[in-house]
Amino acid sequence: MTTPLLQVDKIEVVYKRVITAVQGVTLSVSDRQIVALLGTNGAGKTTTLRAISGFLGIDDARVTEGGIGFMGVRLENRPPHEIAKRGLVLVPERDKVFPNLTVAENLIAPVPRAGATEQRRQEEIVFHFFPRLAELRQRIGGLLSGGERQMLAIAAALMCRPRLLLIDELSLGLAPVVVGDLTRRLTAIRDELGIAILLVEQSAATALEIADYAYVMENGRVVLDGDRARLKGHQDVQEFYLGQTGSARRSYRDVKQYRRSRRWYG
Ligand SMILES: Nc1ncnc2c1ncn2[C@@H]1O[C@H](COP(=O)(O)OP(=O)(O)OP(=O)(O)O)[C@@H](O)[C@H]1O
Numbered sequence: 001m002t003t004p005l006l007q008v009d010k011i012e013v014v015y016k017r018v019i020t021a022v023q024g025v026t027l028s029v030s031d032r033q034i035v036a037l038l039g040t041n042g043a044g045k046t047t048t049l050r051a052i053s054g055f056l057g058i059d060d061a062r063v064t065e066g067g068i069g070f071m072g073v074r075l076e077n078r079p080p081h082e083i084a085k086r087g088l089v090l091v092p093e094r095d096k097v098f099p100n101l102t103v104a105e106n107l108i109a110p111v112p113r114a115g116a117t118e119q120r121r122q123e124e125i126v127f128h129f130f131p132r133l134a135e136l137r138q139r140i141g142g143l144l145s146g147g148e149r150q151m152l153a154i155a156a157a158l159m160c161r162p163r164l165l166l167i168d169e170l171s172l173g174l175a176p177v178v179v180g181d182l183t184r185r186l187t188a189i190r191d192e193l194g195i196a197i198l199l200v201e202q203s204a205a206t207a208l209e210i211a212d213y214a215y216v217m218e219n220g221r222v223v224l225d226g227d228r229a230r231l232k233g234h235q236d237v238q239e240f241y242l243g244q245t246g247s248a249r250r251s252y253r254d255v256k257q258y259r260r261s262r263r264w265y266g
Helices: 045-053 078-085 103-108 116-129 131-135 145-160 177-194 204-210 228-233 235-241 252-266
Strands: 007-015 019-029 034-038 060-072 088-091 164-168 196-201 213-218 221-227
Touching: 007 045, 007 078, 019 034, 019 045, 019 221, 034 045, 034 060, 034 177, 034 204, 045 078, 045 196, 078 088, 088 145, 103 116, 103 145, 103 213, 103 252, 116 131, 116 204, 131 145, 145 164, 145 177, 145 196, 145 235, 177 196, 177 204, 196 204, 204 213, 204 235, 204 252, 213 235, 228 235, 228 252
Parallel strands: 034 196, 034 213, 088 164, 164 196
Antiparallel strands: 007 019, 007 060, 213 221
16 A cells, blocks of 8 residues: 555644544545545634644644654644645635735745746646636735635645645635636646645535545544545535425434434444
8 A cells, every 4th residue: 555645644723722622533645636625614724724834823723643744754743834835735724825926926935046947837836727817817815706715815825836736715705616617727727737736615516516535524523434425425424515305394403413422322
């Protein structure tokens, strides 16, 4: 069996020394794989992504148990710039682009020390996947639509030549047609550049369109995982995350508690 690119092993994350947000989370991403992290509000998805990308410190949080390995190197509690330098780049949920910089300036902002030739070469690659951004080169970030902003954020991350792209909430606030367009481009980026992607999503329907494998989190733990086919066919996922209700209406809580006790103890 090949070693995964990213291996998160039983991590616990604690905010402000008292609030445990993530407990015993184990997940892995292999080379060229698209993996989704699903779950409702407060499940611990963003915290997990921040733990992987090193952005816990700004919220006074730490990985207090377990470990995070990336290409054989332990990265838990390392600073974000060190993690990014190793090829693990985050597209955050908020503050994705610099509103006062143009698209072109936003693109070179993450790689200020790269030479002009290298910057142009990377820009060409980025414009191949997002031709719309080439048309918008001189537009300032603050005037872009939500979809264009998401494109620019992914493009700026690509300028750093990542091995693994971490995307927090790809679809949030975007129209389905825009999301469909973005997911097709992400698949192309994976196929053509061989970049692996870890995607945090509240919309299971979006994530399961493109993910090879997915984990479902609840209350800081992974409660379910499997390949796309398994999760799409799983009754809990269909009912509570894909919104396909069965004939008998049951309460979310009752069904979940019954299933979970069956899964864990039965
Ligand atoms: N800065 C913080 N300080 C204290 N607790 C926090 C902080 N950020 C998140 N938490 C707590 O950690 C838990 C997990 O939150 P997290 O944001 O990781 O969930 P999520 O699955 O990403 O949800 P959402 O989709 O709403 O962002 C929640 O209980 C939340 O209250």
